[in-house]
Amino acid sequence: MEKNTDAILRKNHLSITDGRRRILELFLQQDGALSHGDIEKKAGEKFDRVTVYRTLQVFLEKGLIHSIPSVDNSIRYALCKDDCSGGRHRDDHVHFVCTSCGTTVCLEDVVVPAVKLPGGYVSEQVEMLVSGICKSCNH
């Protein structure tokens, strides 16, 4: 049986290698977003730091993942939904950062509301970043 990861890589016109499989696996195993550091930690020792950089960059270019800015200096990445691999992204959902457990998740179902800009400004893309307490931490 072919691995799930392999199908995804193939669909995105990427050659299938152990490194890519493994990183992709990490993303599939959880719904939260991962930073470069997270990946290095979770992938274990036998992984070159440089490969992680290059893999993330390729995944980004191919639209397999998207980047999520943050207020501390660490960008996180999350899987894109299926239909965004065509080159242009449709990441119009809200990102949530939990101030308690520190995880970042995509709220796929929450669409970023429209915003009216002053005259002269043209909006191309909107990122919305909400911080607070997540579902798991809140009880």
Place this chain on the structure above:
Amino acid sequence: MEKNTDAILRKNHLSITDGRRRILELFLQQDGALSHGDIEKKAGEKFDRVTVYRTLQVFLEKGLIHSIPSVDNSIRYALCKDDCSGGRHRDDHVHFVCTSCGTTVCLEDVVVPAVKLPGGYVSEQVEMLVSGICKSCNH
């Protein structure tokens, strides 16, 4: 006559030094946001890199400036409006990044629209980052 910068520093309970004056001056001279690198460049050679780090951090703590995340790995900073120095910020405005000239500005007049989160999530702070073409680049 007392300098404008000095009054601001005093109001924020910061001792008045050349370094702080100069960095604050940079923020006052323009309406866009500045990254650490921007400040180093604009401040000229006679400035220790470390002082910039420490000054920005102090300004942040005192609520004199706020940080603006970005999709590339560089956080930018912008002056807060007067009434946000009390410790808690009211930075509920939209930030705009121009993809043409690269500048980041605060759209003070554009309030971040409310967003409805799924059950269990509690929102504490919302950041909205719009990218596109700014007023100056658009003609």
Place this chain on the structure above:
DNA sequence: GTAACTGCAAAATATTTGCATCCTT
């Protein structure tokens, strides 16, 4: 077989920390 991917080494950058000195109050 060829082009692409990886690991290693090293360079280039960026950030943090400790400490002695200087400046603000």
Place this chain on the structure above:
DNA sequence: AAGGATGCAAATATTTTGCAGTTAC
């Protein structure tokens, strides 16, 4: 005078680049 701020040196951490060996197709 005392506490805080700065500059310098150095320790860390992060990211990028070149190249030779390996792997996918």
